[in-house]
Amino acid sequence: MFSNILIYFVIIPLLMLGGFALCRTDKAVRTVAVVGSMALLALSVWLLVDYIALRQAGETAEMLYTGSWVWFAPLNIHLAVGVDGVSIAMLLLSSIIIFAGSFASWKIDNMRHFFMWLLLLSTGVFGFFISIDMFTMFMFYEVALIPMYLLIGQWGTGRKEYSAMKLTLMLMGGSAFLMLSLIGIYFHSAPEGGQLTWNLLEIAQNDSISRGWQYFLFPMCFVGFGVLGAMFPFHTWSPDGHACAPTAVSMLHAGVLMKLGGYGCFRVAMYLMPTAANDLAWIFLILTGVSVVYGAFSACVQTDLKYINAYSSVSHCGMVLFAILMINTTALTGAIMQMLSHGLMTALFFALIGMIYGRTHTRDIRLMGGLMKIMPFLGVGYVIAGMASLGLPGLSGFVAEMTIFVGSFQHTDMFHRVFTIVACSSIVITAVYILRVVGKLLFGPVQDEHHLSLTDATWWERLSTITLIVSVAAIGCFPNFFEWLIRFTFSPEIFRAIGLN
């Protein structure tokens, strides 16, 4: 079991948890956090390199590094792990954000407990991405949700108790539907008399879920994950939750946790129930189309920096689900790219907002102005994040959205056309709210003279910001590499939905 490299994605955070429990000073906590998150980052980079090497050597299996160990024999529950390009991209994203997040919470109160909860959350995230067994996947999914309650409740700002409760209950509500659909899938996972299984690959191979059951189970599964992916009308937890969360939690939550939703929709709902996905996609296309536009419009009228960004996340995450529902290779590639791109860019946003808020003690854009003169580093960082968000070529947003819309336009019927055009319009609206914020916040006269005495970023803040900016630029400059990385997942015989389309 311990010879499998993927297990270490769960073991390292758990070791870090144990390490924090032993720490007595803040300095020791920081050391453990930095060493651990660097180890995770190194591990995921190494995994990436090794994966590429294996693929180039001609490895064609769907999942690599697979391993499976019996856990609950009577129900055939295994601890099964395996990754393909998509999971590796997500693992890389998570470890980058945890790395940046550790630096962004360099000076938080009650640091030891904060990091313990944060690492429990990360354990869930990593566990989710490496699992290919529905039971363990679901377990890790819920492990990732519950620490949010205490993180927001204890370290948050504003109406934190309300937001924490709302977020937890809505996400758990989603997972209630999810649990039912996963159990339902299990009982139809093999032909009559066959050995039932929770393993995603085996279920896909058996392909034994009848059309009727797919119609019943697919919507529950998609909505279950869709709640976490902030699909309209289940997105309302997201603005409140993000606005009240402490910086690192917003980063991790918007950057990684919301990707769990998109990834789950793709990996479980679409992959196991392609027929229903194909037939029922239109319902969810309408909903996600609404979230794309609605999120963008809502962002235009907000005045709290975090709310603006939270609504923009609703819009961008809606785009991920929108692209997944297009069910073709191009759009799906775009969806994965958008997950990466949005994860990094929104983490960058939240990190910068946290840093600005830490200095000005307000997030209201009407009370701030001319910050570019006072804190040029943070100002430039914010502009870069904004440009990435509105899709400037050379940064990640452009690549992702371009791919998505090219993929969407491959559908020639009226319905898809209309919704693609509607979703496209969000690019323009995004530009409106990004430029509005940048103009008000960074340029123009200084609104408050107290702000003149503020300082620019410290070294740990710079490190956190630069890590994220470099990653955003990397995706923007080398899209081919990432496209190549995830392409193997979409070979037609594996993703049967494409064949159906």
Added chain:
Amino acid sequence: MDYSQFLAMRQEIGLLIVFLLVFLYDTFMPKKALNATAGFTTILFLLFTVASFIWGNIGDVDAFAGMYSTSGVCSMIKNILNVGVLIVLIQSCRWANGELMIMRRGEFYELLLVTLFGMYLMISARHFLLFVIGLESASLPLAAMVAFDKNRYESHEAAIKYMLTAVFSSAVFMMGLSFVYGLSGSLYFHDIALQLGSSFNTTLVVALAFVIAGVGFKLSLVPFHLWTADVYQGAPTSVTSYLSVISKGAAAFAFLVILVQCFGQFYSMVWEWMLYALIIATITIGNLFAIRQKNMKRFLAFSSISQAGYIMLGIVGCNDMGLAAMMYYILVYIFSNLAAFGVIGAIENQTGKVEMTDYNGLSRTNPWLACSMMLAMFSLAGIPPFAGFFSKFFIFTSAINQGSVAIYILVLIALINTIISLYYYLLVVKAMYISPDEPQIANFRSASSERLGLWITVGGIVALGIVSFFYDSIMEAASGSALFAFIG
């Protein structure tokens, strides 16, 4: 008569020996030695528990012309209850050694062991006469236990309420039995099933309704739950914890045995739908009422009502998997609920405070107690990686195994209810961890027996789920059982 038949009752006999030793100790030992009654009983019971694990299981044996039957599952559920009782004994040491209890220490333990003996009989009875003896001896001594805090007015009120409901429910149960006897002419479970055949009969519906209502009182299923909150609040905390887990676990198992053994062939015709209604009402109403509670013991009373609804999901599936899931659920529930009651008891013994607002800021003054309470809440709510998640998952899986669309809807309702329950469990976590108010409870060091109890329960919460051994062995025992032979 073949006296070797008594060997089949080895668990009961062992318990009886423990009871007699405690009784003799209490009666004949000098006054000074009576201070050690708690320790003596606990150690004796520990030995009995271990012995029962080693020698308790003798496979499927019927004794006394089929009146009494034991099997791997029966001895397993008895062992599970033993573990729970052991934890209750450990947790109640401080209370039992207190000033108030000086003259009554022995009685507490004797009554407790007698009720456990009654539950053993309920589990193993295959004849209604024996069953009723078990039911009564499990109920009536409990009323005396509930009244143990004789200086508190609520304790008396609770005892009267418990007494009256227990008697009333027994009467209802007997009424149902008389119908059953009228229809089948026998009180043997096996004969009843044979005599009733599979022909539908309206009287049978009435009979079943009475029988279910009678047992429903014990399990505090809605609408037979009205005594629960007052009794839980009024009874001493140790008795409440005993009442909420042990008595409930035994009744649930006995309920399953009666339903499948006597009325198995009417499953889909009659009682499947009765159970659906009961489960939905129990879970939903228990949850909705729990939201408004301010007193921790009342709060856990309503939470335990809704938990009973989840336990019933193991019965409704009517298969080995459901039996195993139910027993596993009871095991996990014992640990989670006793952890919660352990914290409540520790705080109550020290400060006398039981209101939820008293728990504000507890994490700052008593981090370990707060942490135990939080884990207990998470486990009751079904949050991984704690044991409650696994038990909930398995019980839902086993129910869905039955396969009809109706059961999907039932499980969906139960699942949505877990969200409501999560809300009120999180309220406790919120009071302890998030509330900015001044802490009400100063830092204190709880008694070593209380700490030992908490260590065991918290250890159980963490280990019972992740370590698959427990579920696997329960499943192994359940899969061999012949309980479901008559299901139709």
